[in-house]
Each structure stands twice: as structure tokens, then as C-alpha cells.
Amino acid sequence: MAAAPFTIKDVAQAAGVSTATVSRVMNRNGYVKDEVRKHVEDVIKQMNYQPNILARSLKQERSRTVGMVLPDMTNPYFMAVARTVQQHLMQQGFHLLYMDSDDNPSKELEAIQVFAGMRTEALILAGTGGNADCLNQMLAEGKTVVLFDRTVCGVQADLIMDDNRSSAKEAMSYLLGKYGPDIGIIRGPDRISTSMERTEGTRQAIAEAGCSPEDFIWFEGGFTRRSGREAGKQWAKLTDRPKATFSYNNEMTYGFYLGLKESGIPLEEVEVVSFGELETAPLFANRLSVIYQNPVKVGEALAEMVADRLEKGRKEREQRIFMPRFERMFH
Amino acid sequence: MAAAPFTIKDVAQAAGVSTATVSRVMNRNGYVKDEVRKHVEDVIKQMNYQPNILARSLKQERSRTVGMVLPDMTNPYFMAVARTVQQHLMQQGFHLLYMDSDDNPSKELEAIQVFAGMRTEALILAGTGGNADCLNQMLAEGKTVVLFDRTVCGVQADLIMDDNRSSAKEAMSYLLGKYGPDIGIIRGPDRISTSMERTEGTRQAIAEAGCSPEDFIWFEGGFTRRSGREAGKQWAKLTDRPKATFSYNNEMTYGFYLGLKESGIPLEEVEVVSFGELETAPLFANRLSVIYQNPVKVGEALAEMVADRLEKGRKEREQRIFMPRFERMFH
DNA sequence: CTGTTAGCGCCTTCAC
DNA sequence: GTGAAGGCGCTAACAG
Numbered sequence: 136m137a138a139a140p141f142t143i144k145d146v147a148q149a150a151g152v153s154t155a156t157v158s159r160v161m162n163r164n165g166y167v168k169d170e171v172r173k174h175v176e177d178v179i180k181q182m183n184y185q186p187n188i189l190a191r192s193l194k195q196e197r198s199r200t201v202g203m204v205l206p207d208m209t210n211p212y213f214m215a216v217a218r219t220v221q222q223h224l225m226q227q228g229f230h231l232l233y234m235d236s237d238d239n240p241s242k243e244l245e246a247i248q249v250f251a252g253m254r255t256e257a258l259i260l261a262g263t264g265g266n267a268d269c270l271n272q273m274l275a276e277g278k279t280v281v282l283f284d285r286t287v288c289g290v291q292a293d294l295i296m297d298d299n300r301s302s303a304k305e306a307m308s309y310l311l312g313k314y315g316p317d318i319g320i321i322r323g324p325d326r327i328s329t330s331m332e333r334t335e336g337t338r339q340a341i342a343e344a345g346c347s348p349e350d351f352i353w354f355e356g357g358f359t360r361r362s363g364r365e366a367g368k369q370w371a372k373l374t375d376r377p378k379a380t381f382s383y384n385n386e387m388t389y390g391f392y393l394g395l396k397e398s399g400i401p402l403e404e405v406e407v408v409s410f411g412e413l414e415t416a417p418l419f420a421n422r423l424s425v426i427y428q429n430p431v432k433v434g435e436a437l438a439e440m441v442a443d444r445l446e447k448g449r450k451e452r453e454q455r456i457f458m459p460r461f462e463r464m465f466h
Numbered sequence: 467m468a469a470a471p472f473t474i475k476d477v478a479q480a481a482g483v484s485t486a487t488v489s490r491v492m493n494r495n496g497y498v499k500d501e502v503r504k505h506v507e508d509v510i511k512q513m514n515y516q517p518n519i520l521a522r523s524l525k526q527e528r529s530r531t532v533g534m535v536l537p538d539m540t541n542p543y544f545m546a547v548a549r550t551v552q553q554h555l556m557q558q559g560f561h562l563l564y565m566d567s568d569d570n571p572s573k574e575l576e577a578i579q580v581f582a583g584m585r586t587e588a589l590i591l592a593g594t595g596g597n598a599d600c601l602n603q604m605l606a607e608g609k610t611v612v613l614f615d616r617t618v619c620g621v622q623a624d625l626i627m628d629d630n631r632s633s634a635k636e637a638m639s640y641l642l643g644k645y646g647p648d649i650g651i652i653r654g655p656d657r658i659s660t661s662m663e664r665t666e667g668t669r670q671a672i673a674e675a676g677c678s679p680e681d682f683i684w685f686e687g688g689f690t691r692r693s694g695r696e697a698g699k700q701w702a703k704l705t706d707r708p709k710a711t712f713s714y715n716n717e718m719t720y721g722f723y724l725g726l727k728e729s730g731i732p733l734e735e736v737e738v739v740s741f742g743e744l745e746t747a748p749l750f751a752n753r754l755s756v757i758y759q760n761p762v763k764v765g766e767a768l769a770e771m772v773a774d775r776l777e778k779g780r781k782e783r784e785q786r787i788f789m790p791r792f793e794r795m796f797h
Numbered sequence: 798c799t800g801t802t803a804g805c806g807c808c809t810t811c812a813c
Numbered sequence: 814g815t816g817a818a819g820g821c822g823c824t825a826a827c828a829g
Contacts, residue, residue, distance in 0.1 A: 159814095194806080
């Protein structure tokens with residue numbers, strides 16, 4: 136069907152040289168007479184020759200490619216991170232490939248295996264919490280694995296994340312100071328480390344305020360807009376609605392507001408604190424505070440850590456914990 | 467650095483069979499005694515062997531991979547399309563790879579070339595409007611190229627898009643009926659076909675209403691949130707602010723509202739009609755109508771068209787134009 | 798049913 | 814400076 140693309144042989148023949156010379160021209164290594172080089176370059180351009188990266192990678196045993204597995208590609212936070220990583224890696228001559236795990240461990244495993252098969256040189260992962268065995272095996276084999284946003288229990292890989300415990304505690308203390316135990320919490324599944332850590336911070340704050348977790352209403356969401364919306368609708372049905380909400384991520388917060396709105400509850404009724412990036416929130420939420428997670432900073436750190444391993448041969452494990460900014464209330 | 471991954475030879479040796487047998491087991495073609503198959507499968511699992519996809523693709527001259535180039539991966543509309551395509555293609559045994567062109571023709575070219583080098587079997591593109599030569603060359607070589615959302619001038623490829631002209635005309639007529647020429651328009655660059663076509667529809671509506679384009683205030687944005695925000699801020703500075711806005715996409719609309727808000731203009735002051743998907747808009751905009759572009763429908767159509775070419779060997783060019791739903795004002 | 802072999806496109810010694 | 818030749822890991826004929 137597709138006309139077979141040109142090979143290095145075709146180019147060599149057309150230019151009247153050997154394949155070795157063409158290769159040398161393309162990779163600018165070895166000596167080639169200027170005149171010949173010029174000629175070969177012209178032929179390449181004219182034929183629109185694209186070297187077969189599959190063959191090149193196979194031979195060189197380097198794919199110059201990095202794989203990234205994300206739990207939700209429709210979440211702009213993750214995509215902003217991804218975009219930053221891509222830009223920086225490209226400058227180092229790497230290409231970034233993405234797959235979406237849909238926050239589902241078995242899809243995640245499939246994605247990881249696809250990348251492994253492609254001989255991706257590094258794996259960047261915001262994990263579902265599963266697949267620890269697989270990741271450990273990769274680490275044991277000396278593969279480069281960098282986790283971000285979320286740890287995976289039992290996996291000692293490079294890591295970039297936020298200090299979830301402290302910032303959750305800070306945020307929750309703030310709400311407790313204002314409203315006492317009259318607060319609802321939209322958490323995530325325990326499988327996901329960010330959720331677990333945020334819960335730890337939240338419980339610490341609760342304990343220090345002399346309360347007990349049972350005094351609060353907990354909703355378990357899935358870090359998705361839909362689950363936040365469910366929480367909002369359930370919230371609306373409560374007879375004694377809490378005065379404040381603490382939400383573990385941006386999407387659930389959007390969803391929560393949508394749920395309230397659909398149920399006819401005025402959004403000002405409840406003060407909200409949320410993790411994540413909520414760029415359009417100022418349009419509708421005037422009682423919202425945000426624990427801001429900077430995607431650009433995270434993306435830059437990821438690119439740097441990957442490059443350090445791949446180019447500089449770093450071997451020791453590295454972890455970076457960022458302290459997110461708690462931005463009090465838009466107004 | 468990385469421990470060399472196992473090869474098919476290692477597996478063959480460990481299992482005491484030839485590489486051909488291992489290959490047959492993996493690809494479940496050819497005859498293998500059940501007993502042997504079982505044994506080989508065990509060895510594979512135990513070694514955690516991952517076949518080298520590079521080598522396989524090189525040999526088979528099939529990468530079972532599709533490339534997708536998007537102008538903005540932080541726009542949830544595009545990512546929703548991408549996610550749908552990925553799900554459907556995966557069922558057909560293909561993997562989808564993404565790159566972000568940042569709506570920049572030269573980055574787009576680079577992305578296309580990377581995919582060409584990877585011998586991606588098809589290219590799905592929401593184009594910047596540039597690189598017509600490159601695309602035509604690919605088509606001439608028999609490559610599969612499917613455009614969506616935007617055409618590329620002079621390129622006769624498969625295409626999925628919305629009827630921008632008609633829906634822009636419908637929307638603009640609606641606004642003209644209510645407000646006459648007291649309308650501002652946030653358009654995009656002419657380079658992008660959607661923008662051009664929407665402008666055509668808009669001008670038709672204007673002409674039919676007996677007005678002239680000069681009666682209106684036009685802002686040229688870049689289909690980004692930032693450019694919409696700029697428009698909003700400029701809007702706020704006008705002495706006679708129009709009563710309505712027509713915006714060419716979702717991101718610019720969010721931005722426009724943010725610009726108004728930042729300038730202290732109440733959002734209800736202006737009625738807005740916007741293309742795109744604005745899921746959180748009901749939270750803040752009660753005078754907004756949407757020309758809804760369904761990402762799932764588009765994604766399904768894309769996957770189907772690609773599969774038709776790759777699996778069923780379709781050769782004729784196919785185009786599908788969807789008529790987006792004009793959803794009048796929320797509630 | 799299973800093994801042997803050739804070769805996909807490229808890069809990299811090793812001769813000349 | 815340049816060409817010839819071998820091999821990366823895999824699959825697809827072809828033998829047996």
C-alpha cells in the first residue's frame with residue numbers, strides 16, 4: 136500500500152556513494168569531503184529521505200525516546216507538566232511519548248510494557264499505585280524510572296512530589312480554625328499516595344484541633360470531575376450541610392461546584408479549599424482557596440532528573456519534595 | 467548502564483527451543499505443541515521478557531503505531547478526542563502516540579518528521595495550516611493522513627471536521643437578531659481553517675442582516691486562553707462596549723471572561739456565543755450559548771477512518787462534516 | 798510440529 | 814576519505 140519509503144541504500148545509490156558515507160553525513164561523525172557531504176545532503180533533501188528510526192535505534196541500542204504514563208490526559212495540570220517536560224527533553228535530543236492509564240492499574244501496566252517494548256530510555260510515571268513489582272523489576276534491571284506527583288508504595292525510584300502531608304495539614308487547620316468540625320472532605324482512593332498523604336495531614340490537623348475524624352463528612356472520589364459532581368449532589372441532599380469543603384484535587388473541585396449548581400445550592404454557601412491548579416475558578420468561586428501545584432516547576436525538575444541519569448549517568452536515587460503555596464481565598 | 471534486556475535468544479536458550487518457536491508462541495501463529503507452548507510461556511513470564519518492538523517492526527515493516535499531532539495538549543477538547551481515538555485504536559491493536567505542535571508550523575513539521583522516522587502507520591493531524599508540501603508528499607507516497615478539526619489548504623487528505631460556516635452563520639444571525647451590529651467578535655488567525663471558515667459564516671450573516679463587517683469590533687486571538695484574556699481586557703477599556711460577543715473557541719472564551727473579571731466588568735453584562743466545549747461554564751456564565759463540538763463523536767470517526775485504511779485497505783478519500791449543535795443559553 | 802536461515806535498515810569497525 | 818561487511822533482535826520462508 137504505502138510506497139516503501141526510501142532507505143539509506145537508495146540515497147547512496149542516487150548520490151553515487153556508499154551507505155557508510157551517507158550515514159556519516161547524517162550523523163556528522165567521521166570524515167567526509169566537504170564536496171561529497173554537500174552533495175549527499177542535497178540528495179537527502181531532494182528525496183525527502185527520513186532515516187528509519189527503528190533500524191537506527193535497533194543498531195545503536197538507544198531510542199532517544201522517553202515514555203510518560205499519565206492517569207488523566209484531560210486534566211490540564213498533568214498536560215501542563217507533560218508539555219514542559221517535552222520542551223526540555225527535546226532540547227536534549229529526546230522525544231517524549233505519552234500514554235493514558237485512565238488511573239487504572241492494568242491499563243498502566245500495558246502502557247509500561249508498550250514503552251518497555253519500544254525500548255524507551257526512561258519512564259516518567261504518575262502512578263495508579265499498582266504495579267510495584269513491575270517497577271521494581273525495571274529498577275533492578277537498571278532502567279530509569281522517575282515517579283512524580285504520586286509515589287508507589289514499596290518502589291524506591293527517583294521522585295518528585297509535593298509535600299502533601301504538610302500542606303493538607305495547613306489547609307485543614309485553616310478551615311478548622313474558622314469552622315470547627317463543620318467541614319466536609321472530598322478525598323481520593325487510598326491506593327493513590329497523594330490521597331493517602333493528604334488524609335494523613337488532614338487527620339493530624341483534626342487531632343490537633345481536638346476533634347475526631349468521625350465528626351466530619353468524608354466523600355471518596357476518584358480524582359475525576361464526575362466523582363466530584365457526585366459528591367456535590369450528595370452534599371446538596373444533606374440536611375445539615377457543612378460550611379466548608381476540603382477537596383483533594385482540581386477536577387473534583389470543579390465537579391463539586393457543578394454538583395452544587397445543578398442541585399440549586401448557591402456556590403457562596405460553602406467555603407472551599409482545594410489542591411491543584413484551578414485557572415478558571417476566579418470566575419465563579421469567591422470563597423475558594425487553592426494549594427497551588429506548579430506544573431512548570433515539576434516539569435522542569437522531571438526533565439532535569441531524567442537528563443541527569445541519561446546523559447550524565449547519575450546512579451544515586453534522588454527525591455525532590457516541593458512545598459506548594461497555600462493561596463488564601465480569591466475575592 | 468541499563469542491564470541489556472533479554473532477547474529472544476536468551477528465552478530460546480533458557481527454554482531449550484529455537485528462537486522460531488519462541489516467536490511462534492508470542493505471536494500465536496504456526497503450530498506449537500501445547501506442552502512446549504506452556505513451557506515457553508512460563509519462561510517468558512518468569513524472565514519478564516519484553517520483545518524488542520523496534521526489531522519486530524523493522525522486520526515486519528509495520529509499527530502498529532499511529533501518530534497524532536495536536537496544537538494544544540492543554541485544551542481538554544483535543545485531549546478528549548485523543549483519548550477516544552486511543553481507546554478505539556487499541557482495540558485494533560494499535561498504539562497512539564502524541565506530540566504537541568504548540569500551533570507552530572515548524573514544531574509541527576518536526577513532529578511529523580519524527581513520526582515519519584518512527585514509521586508510524588498513520589498520521590492524525592489538527593494542523594497549523596502550514597506544511598502543505600510535506601503532507602502532500604506523504605499522500606503521494608501513499609501514506610495515511612487524516613486531518614481533523616482543521617483543513618490544510620491545498621491538501622486533499624481524509625478529513626473530519628465541523629461545518630464551521632453554517633454554524634457560525636447560525637450563531638451570528640442569532641446574535642444579530644437580538645443586538646444588531648452591537649457585537650464584538652473574537653476570531654483566530656486566518657492561517658487556521660476553522661477560523662477562516664467561521665469568519666466566512668460570520669460575514670455571511672452580517673451581509674444578510676444588511677450590515678457591514680466594519681460595523682463590528684474584531685479581536686484576533688490565537689485560540690489560546692491568554693489571547694482571549696487580552697481580548698477581554700481590551701474589551702473592558704472600550705467606551706461603548708458591545709452587548710454581545712462571538713468567540714471562535716472554548717479557550718478564548720474562558721480567557722475572555724477572565725479578562726472581563728480582572729477588569730471588574732460583571733460577566734452578565736455581555737451575552738456570549740462560543741464554539742467548543744465549555745464544561746465548567748455553567749458555573750459562572752448564565753448568558754452563554756455554545757456551539758457544541760462533540761469530541762467523542764470526532765474521536766470515534768477518526769479511529770474508524772484510520773482503521774478502514776490500515777486494516778481494510780480503503781483507498782478513496784473520505785470526508786465527514788459534522789453539524790455541531792447550537793445550544794442556546796444555559797438554563 | 799520444530800529448527801535453520803535470510804534479511805528488514807542502519808551504524809560501525811576494519812581495510813584500503 | 815571512503816567502501817565492504819557484519820550484526821542489532823526479530824519474523825517468515827523453507828526444510829525436515
